[in-house]
Amino acid sequence: MFSKWIYYRLLGRFFLPLLLIVAVVIGLLYHQEIETLDKLLEKEDISSVELATQVERNALATLGADALYLAGQPNMKSWIEYPSGLNKSAVIADFQWFQERFPVYDQVRFLNAQGMEEIRLDRVSGQSLVVPQAQLQNKSQRYYFKKIHSLSPGDIYVSPFDLNLERGRIEIPLKPVIRIGTPVFNQSGKFRGSILLNYLGTQILDELRQFSPGDGREIWLLNNKGFWLLGRGPEQEWGFMFPERQQHTMPIAYPQVWEKMQNNFEVGRASQNQDLFTFHRLDINSVTPGGESLKQNHWYVLIFTPKSYIEEKHADVKRNYLYMFALVFGLLLIVCSRLAQKELLRAESEQKVAEQEVQYRELLEGAPDSIVVADQSGVIRMVNVEAERVTGYSRADLVGQNVEILLPQRLRENHEEYRQSYLENPVVRSMGASKELFLLTKSGMEIPVEISLSPLVRGNERLVTSIIRDITQRKQQVAHIKELNRDLVMRSNALKAINLELESFSYSVSHDLRAPLRAVDGFSQTIIKEYADKLDDRGKDRLERIRKAAQNMAGLIDGLLDLSRISRTDMQREEVSLSKLASEVLSQLQEIDPGRKVTVSIQPEMNAQGDARLLKVLLTNLISNAWKFTGQVDDARIVLQSKELNGEQVFSVQDNGAGFNMDYAAKLFGAFQRLHDAEEFPGTGIGLATAKRVINKHGGRIWAESEPGKGAVFYFTLGEE
Template sequence: MTTPSREAHFRALLEAAPDAVVITDGDGNIVLVNVQTERLFGYARRDLIGRPVEILVPERLHDRHVGHRLGFVAAPRVRPMGEGLELSGRRADGSEFPIAISLSPADTDEGTLVIAAIRDVTRAKQAEKEVRDRETRFRALLEAAPDAIVIADTQGRIELVNAQTERLFGYSRDRLIGQPIEILVPERIRRGHVAYRDAFIAAPRVRPMGENRELFGQRADGSEFPVEISLSPVHTEQGTLIIAAVRDVTDRQRARHEIETLNERLLRDNTELAAVNKELESFSYSVSHDLRAPLRAIDGFSQALLEDSADQLDDTGRDYLNRVRRAAQRMGVLIDDLIMLSRVTRADMHLRQVDLSALAQGIAEDLRARDPARMADFAITGGLTAQCDARLIQIVLENLLGNAWKFTAGRTPTRIEFGSCRQDKGEAYFIRDNGAGFDMAHADQLFRAFQRLHDAARFPGTGIGLATVQRIVTKHGGRIWAAGEVDKGATFYFTLE
């Protein structure tokens, strides 16, 4: 028997215990509890004393618990708290909660007693769940990563990889876990890689991908490929881990090589083009000066002959000389047009917002001024603007409006329109007339140099104008096309982007 003083001391220790303490006899009946038991389970101790301990166990587990209890009484031993069992307690209100229990047998004069220390582990279980959830999310993110992810310890041993690593390097993750990370590095540079790794461990920092270093990986079959790697140190309770994101840059390097090759080719082409342009400039200068001189001489001497010796020529002679003069003059116009076409091809572009309506209005007024007797109606839509080269677009409108003016000669009433319309790829501008028109069967010849679809005697020209217009429109990144019908007019459309 314990003395009163020893019993008082025991009960004081029992009440001061941080865990709920339940003492049962060999039959599983409760003989003593502390205040923490009352708080934890919601029972008054008088309602527990003498009751089977199963009162504190969920009903669905009663039979199992009786078996565990009898087994413990048959072979009692100290069982530490949290010894791998998932246990639950039941409060007075019927609610359940997770618990951990330590068991200790105590031999007394009345027989063997079992001392159970019970701890509510709800928070611990919740913390464990949160850890598991975080780990699950982490693994999900790891597997969803577009790059190969390799996690290693400070000794360079691989601890974790994702599916992309398996695909990229051709190893199963079982073959990689625990291996030195140099297994993924070509043998010829493994020694150097160890030095780099040790230096990084000595001063770990986030290193962005592609940080000015040529890196290579080696697949399970021994083949090498270029990679970019970003490194991030992560400090954990188990020590520092290194997270490496590995990206295959084979396609990028191939594309870079192709771009470099194209740039070199472009440089050569530009050099050749510059030489061609220089030759064209020389040719244009030669045409402009060396050919004009004899043409002016032919025209001038023919005119002088007509004026000074007209009485010595018959009608046929005078007709021949007039034909010579017209041919020389036409050749001069053709030279001017060819030089214009050449200059358009080589001209630099200066883009700005241009008022197309104002340009068209000015050209229309110039055309009227040249032939004030003609009755022509110009319908020019106001407010049409475009981002373009003002000087070049002036040439486009002069040619198109000039053609409309030329091919409506003799039409009463004459109507020429300038406007815009919507196309699949944006805005298109158009110039429409009610003149001679053309046969759509020959539309593909309209923009070829020296191609004419009409009688030169009735509609004079060199056939260079529309070719020049097409060059300018194409130079702006646009396109030009036409629609027409013989004697019912024509419409020319163009875009500038």
């Protein structure tokens, strides 16, 4: 009974304080994780709503440009100045071509100055159909015609997002539309009518639905009055168009959230009844700079997160921490029970002190680190087997010797002073913190080590235990990690540069190159086919030149696409023969231009580590460049070789062609950068930019040296794997 009473007293002394600490720690961790979860959810919702808003902004940004494009067509200008059936037919053909290529426009119309439809094309079953004259309607009383009539030349009108009406009735099935218009004036500045496009809003709604998070969370789209355009089910959408749905609005359903939305012009977050709303305002005026729209014409994009979703997430976290607490409770009970048992055993029998001494020696011998025990004078009293193995000394060699026998000569001078300082305050601590320590072996080799000091009392004697750990392998690993980090920084910087170029490229192709290029080529081809009998040879030649220019531009676009693909190509390094690749490239050039005579020198067995496909692209661009710029030299020469420079293998492609001024070398590897006249040396200006992109993928460098009229040398390295 007495033993049990001591046992439970000891158990309570250990268990209760530890249990209280664990409960507090787990509680703090639980609240911290809940806060982290809520912040992650907020960050996710904000990111989703911002991305969804940006997608819609990008979609709307192109609409005004399309209206201005149709208004500025030559056939439209001719018809306005000289109304005739032939000119009107040409305008209709332009409208059909436009609607067939851009199926997002349900209707393309021209309203005259009195608001009457003179031309209307409807998209029916995937085809662009001209509406007969008898079915054309008068739109003079519609709000969008009145608004467009008041605009100045070049202004753009964007209507509210609503449902299409046919003869005053909502079209069934529902057809969400946005109307985009611009006025048309003749050369004397007189208003002659307006271009009006009906944009199918289902595309915008479908794009938004892709951002819906799921799991009970929804994405909504509201107009400036708070009516749902998307969200809460079809029966509550487009309430402003249906009298029976007038009460289905955000201000009525969530007045507190709506009030906060009105006071926030950017991304915001609000809650009501523990439901969360993350919203972003999209101002239509900001989407079409310089244009015009109805006052207060803006949308709200929202992510709706219901209370049940948040509670479910919190419940999952709570459940995990309850399991954790139960597990720790059991472990603590077991551990504290063991501690109480040990204390009980020690209180019951002092004779086990001797047994503990034996256990200590056994642990000493089985320790994975070297252990040296010395007295206050620094004389070694005990060592373990690992210390013998690491130092090369036997136990007999070390016991009785001063500990300085294990120190390099340069560290012995102050060691006695350090020993005395430690004995004045003998606590468990590391030795020589922030300093490099070394152990001297019997063979004279120095080993980097970490040393932990611990006081040991045996009767009236005070000893110092030194635990010595060999850290040679750790230092090697640290050095390796630093090297990996430097490589990672280099790769990260290269990736950032590539991503910036890709973004710039994609924007240029999407908004500045593709649309006008298609128009130029398409209209030129149409004129050649349909008006061949009305054009003389000079006119046909001019149109063919226009088409050739458009096709050259297409080549530039293809070059840019190839340049973009280089950055995204996965690397597969292997042993590659650059000599063989260079021979293949030169053979292809000779087949294309058999009349050229060029002296070529390729260093044999010129090998490198890299991606064979990308290296073929690199050599094709560099050798083709040399081939082109030696085209006006009688004794053209091209030399490919490699050499070692400062421990690095450097490859070069040299020619004796036109060369260039080194003052402009900084522009050499940029896309579309040309240092020579395009008529003299034709090309896209993409080749050297592509070559540099390949070098960047390999982690190497590329540079050039040249002088006008004396050729050029392009050097490059390929880095290391």
